[in-house]
Amino acid sequence: MNSKKMNVGMLGYAFMGKVHSNGYRQMPRFFFPPPAVPVLKCICGRKEEKVKMAMEMLGWEEYTTDWQDLVRRDDIDIFDNSGPNNIHKEPVIAAAEAGKHILCEKPLAMNEDDARDMATAVKKAGVKAMVGFNYRRVPAIMLARKLIEDGYIGKVYHYRATYLQDWIMDPEFPLVWRLKKDSAGSGPHGDLNAHILDLSLMLVGEISKVCGMTETFIKERPVVGASGDLGSAKADGSKMAPVTVEDAAIFMAKFKNGALGTFEATRFAKGRRNFNRIEINGSKGSIVFNLERMNELQFYSEEDPKFAQGFRTINVTEGGGVHPYTDKWWPAGHIIGYEHTFTHEIYELMRAISEDTDISPNFEDGVYNNRVLDKVLESVEKKTWISI
């Protein structure tokens, strides 16, 4: 391949590290010729044993336990922050200052102020920076966007989103980092609401005010051992400690364009593994998406003959330019999976860097996201509506 090579340095080797690595490896094989060829240069994490194994397993050339070093290396072009939320800010700002392009996992920061600092840093540095809202790159979501932009939905009246999971319902499930405010910032609010909020920004627009509620159903959980990460979580049993993030977060919103929004994120919906369902109702049509069937989009159009109106299930896998990205993969009807959204994201990142074009979602989108998340929590505390 004659494409230019770009060296990647990545912080994080758990779930997000694994899926990002896959994206870097796969992108140039399918988006061929690629805008640039990512080289999996160096992976970084705190625990040497683990990061070394990740290097080998995920296909990186080197590893380090020192992110400060990583973000300043001359041979790194792109800094990928796939680490937990509480180590987004410092490394990203340092990387920006060192002139690296950036891909940072979502939510961008622990709060709006931190996010703003990060956005300022990348702007000042003039580097490309993307926040990892990968669901923007689901072909069905991109089709939804097209339908809205092309006027098939008309004026939007309702945005209705629920992101439901059930992986911590067992009271014996231990107090992992995602359940502690100091490491995670928040619970499903920052983890899941962040996603459906970002999609609302892309699909509907900005919000004018919000009002929410949160709940922690299980107040205390067994303390986790020193290793701390989810995979090796072991309950001590002898010791319990308080859960400091919410188990569910719900809010109502009014959009600037007049639409009404409802958002719900919970980890207490038994039977829902990764049920990110979005419904949009407009004056001319409606759209329904569910991540558990991410290759499909439901679409209702009043332009259909009156006797033949109904929600159609579009298998969003048509090639020939009909559906986005899909002709890079397989023939129609041969579905893609979760990780492909990251491959698309990385393609867009490297294309924007190579062609020096705008990036989406950028850090301003990330700041907006953190801002609304914060305002929702403020509305919970103050028991009233808060303007954005």
Add this chain to the structure above:
Amino acid sequence: MNSKKMNVGMLGYAFMGKVHSNGYRQMPRFFFPPPAVPVLKCICGRKEEKVKMAMEMLGWEEYTTDWQDLVRRDDIDIFDNSGPNNIHKEPVIAAAEAGKHILCEKPLAMNEDDARDMATAVKKAGVKAMVGFNYRRVPAIMLARKLIEDGYIGKVYHYRATYLQDWIMDPEFPLVWRLKKDSAGSGPHGDLNAHILDLSLMLVGEISKVCGMTETFIKERPVVGASGDLGSAKADGSKMAPVTVEDAAIFMAKFKNGALGTFEATRFAKGRRNFNRIEINGSKGSIVFNLERMNELQFYSEEDPKFAQGFRTINVTEGGGVHPYTDKWWPAGHIIGYEHTFTHEIYELMRAISEDTDISPNFEDGVYNNRVLDKVLESVEKKTWISI
């Protein structure tokens, strides 16, 4: 109501008797003003105790145990034969000869010859005669017909129908009349294949040849007590007798217009209560129907924009003339049930009588149905294709 009254005499008081009675009672309330008002004059059955109770429960004025008398009464305008298959022929011919209009349950007869005799009799008598293929009157099926007739499906390539039930899978289920050849004629072949064959006639057209297979999975079953009907079936336990009809009947068909057909009827599909699923694929579109969701029709059209093609689920309940019959019932989205198809059927019967118009499905359709059913069984016996 100023509408003319028409007196009905009905043979049979079990499942079909109950649902026909409901149709006569309900039709003039919803199809108002009705083409004629049916009067539930006299109900007939062999067992006095039971027919008397049915009279009271189902709202008939009188009862009798003598069908010979019933079909010749001067005050009867319509003879409804809701009895078992083996008592269709004689009463229907007698009624026709007495000048009664006729509604006869499906399949019309035990075989083509009998059906032909019946058709000849009604033709000679000049009476209106309908065979009770009620699924022609499901609004979603009528919409399917419209889509085909209006060219939305194009040239039909495939008709794929399975009618699946599971009510006799327990080997202890007794040897009721439906499992005996002398009373039922055949098993799911005449009971269920008859339905999907009739719909294929209406939706696709005539068949040129067939080839089938049948199987009786449970060869012997407990003998039923004297009462004989399903409701009171009690296994003796001390005595077993052979099942003389098939448990499943499958056949392939070529239609005269070149389409390929597959038909399957079984009572051994665990979990399928009344799963009558039909899929039609044509050069321009496809249709899917499932009786368990009888208010819905799935429709795929290649006329949709390329990026928005998919099977849409039409809720076939629109009023204002958009969908057939439905404005007689409730607002859109308020579904109707199984028995409504009989109410529609009875409306069509009485309309045809009142307005002296053609009837559908008529006895010729019934003869055709019996003819194909017979040919399938012949193909099973001869292990080859049989021309229709």
Add this chain to the structure above:
Amino acid sequence: MNSKKMNVGMLGYAFMGKVHSNGYRQMPRFFFPPPAVPVLKCICGRKEEKVKMAMEMLGWEEYTTDWQDLVRRDDIDIFDNSGPNNIHKEPVIAAAEAGKHILCEKPLAMNEDDARDMATAVKKAGVKAMVGFNYRRVPAIMLARKLIEDGYIGKVYHYRATYLQDWIMDPEFPLVWRLKKDSAGSGPHGDLNAHILDLSLMLVGEISKVCGMTETFIKERPVVGASGDLGSAKADGSKMAPVTVEDAAIFMAKFKNGALGTFEATRFAKGRRNFNRIEINGSKGSIVFNLERMNELQFYSEEDPKFAQGFRTINVTEGGGVHPYTDKWWPAGHIIGYEHTFTHEIYELMRAISEDTDISPNFEDGVYNNRVLDKVLESVEKKTWISI
């Protein structure tokens, strides 16, 4: 039938009048022998021409235009109020004082105070009184209740209900009575939220506090002619007047048992005809119901083997006492429709009267419903949470 006869007098002849009439006619045919036989004695409405036609069409013996007379007639045992919301109170109180048993459509009243007066009157009079929340009598909903009561769902964490329609989205749709505050009280809040709120009371329990938002998307509509009812609504075109009820009403709730609730009612969800969808998540299982497929209930149970867990779709049509009411109708898999829920309701009403047992939902349930509806509107106005 030897069952006792009970004479019914009904106010209202439109949609609700039609479906109630059907219930009275059908109940004794299917719930046989019935607890009592309703006699459709007298129907009442303001417009003589119309009520006379309704009498004939719906099968009533007499008609009147004077409800004051109707509720005091000696030969009336049950007073059925199927009229608009603003004529619930006075006639119901008068009927109670005259010793009539009562079935009153939902919502019980225009507000909590009126509802309380009505409840007081029926209590004082010692008559049976039911409020017409018919969806309690959907077999799938009754199965949901059983699953919760029998512990299959465990502790309830989430109640998530949306009742979506789309019948007034056209800005040219006229200003019918349902869109005016003085006749309807409210828009989809009292019409649709009332339903899903009542189901939450039955399935989850009482609410401790609420916070809501409402919106009127179309602010003005064409004025309707003098006739006023929906069927004959004609837009003048020359004159517009303000819509005085909301087009959508959304609220969050906390239940007394700790569960979180979300409620949404809208008439602006394009493609949703009568989409009343409820999801309940508990510590052991989940339930999903959708009125457009009202014969089905989805159920997830963690008691299933780990490898076989998933939402199952139960066809709630089993006879033999397995599912409620269904053996009164047809064999398994033969679905029932919207109006059957009223037939069940009327059966329960007449059973409670005949056997002198408690009624459900009773007027206290109706008062509670109006109370919460009012509090939601108060929360909208005050922009904060309101305790119930």
Add this chain to the structure above:
Amino acid sequence: MNSKKMNVGMLGYAFMGKVHSNGYRQMPRFFFPPPAVPVLKCICGRKEEKVKMAMEMLGWEEYTTDWQDLVRRDDIDIFDNSGPNNIHKEPVIAAAEAGKHILCEKPLAMNEDDARDMATAVKKAGVKAMVGFNYRRVPAIMLARKLIEDGYIGKVYHYRATYLQDWIMDPEFPLVWRLKKDSAGSGPHGDLNAHILDLSLMLVGEISKVCGMTETFIKERPVVGASGDLGSAKADGSKMAPVTVEDAAIFMAKFKNGALGTFEATRFAKGRRNFNRIEINGSKGSIVFNLERMNELQFYSEEDPKFAQGFRTINVTEGGGVHPYTDKWWPAGHIIGYEHTFTHEIYELMRAISEDTDISPNFEDGVYNNRVLDKVLESVEKKTWISI
């Protein structure tokens, strides 16, 4: 990685070549540590330009246009035949004779005799040989197998499979190699029926007799240019030639264990992109699978409480050993795609080689598959049932 390396030589670079290459690249990243590390040594094809580009794009070290050379190279451990059906036999036999392990795409050969020769060659050579029925490696299919083997389905009565596509319905679609008997052997019969026949072998067992029908709806098509492959197919327009394979192939079957089977493969089902739907009904339960939703399996069990029986939709993505393969990928609810089945297949191949264990599906399974396919065509020709 300390795992042993194994060099792969592959014939074919089109659709199957692309997806096999991906499997070799991805397997060791996710099945870590892998049983052996595949090295993408050399890719082979007729057209130098194209195979060279494929080498680069798909990540191979070398390329060649001479398969005779490839299969005899000392440094090749595994020969992968991803080429068209008519070049399966010779290269595979040569590779076997040269001691290479083999992965050959399905159907194994153009007919049973060729397949038998191939099976004999690999047996004689003592090499491992797998035929590429990748759908055996869909986690949902493996779960189906487990459910059957563990007795959840009971005695199987029905196997009902349809594999529907629609990619050649346009009469202007050109006469590509898949539509010519000399290159493809047959149409959807060998392409699609081969798949659902293989699954029936694994899930139900062997067949005793078959009877089929076939049809070619479009008799002539535009001739393709010299390049010949699908991607660059251009219709000449000036020249038409006969389609020499069937457009649809349907057959009935009786299994040795008494079950009834129906199989249908067509490329003329408008709207069905890759609709491989299988339903199995047994004495205790049922299973439904659809490739377009390949992460799901529907399962009905009579062991559920009577009131809670229904088809459940299992999201077959549970980790922790609950569902096969899935803990190698992502958390529950994060779906995988089409190509993952090949990654699983390649894992199984390399595991069997490394551990010297039996392979599934092996060449005997491939011979059986070709044998039944041949017998079906014989039954079409002879218009009768043919024993296997």
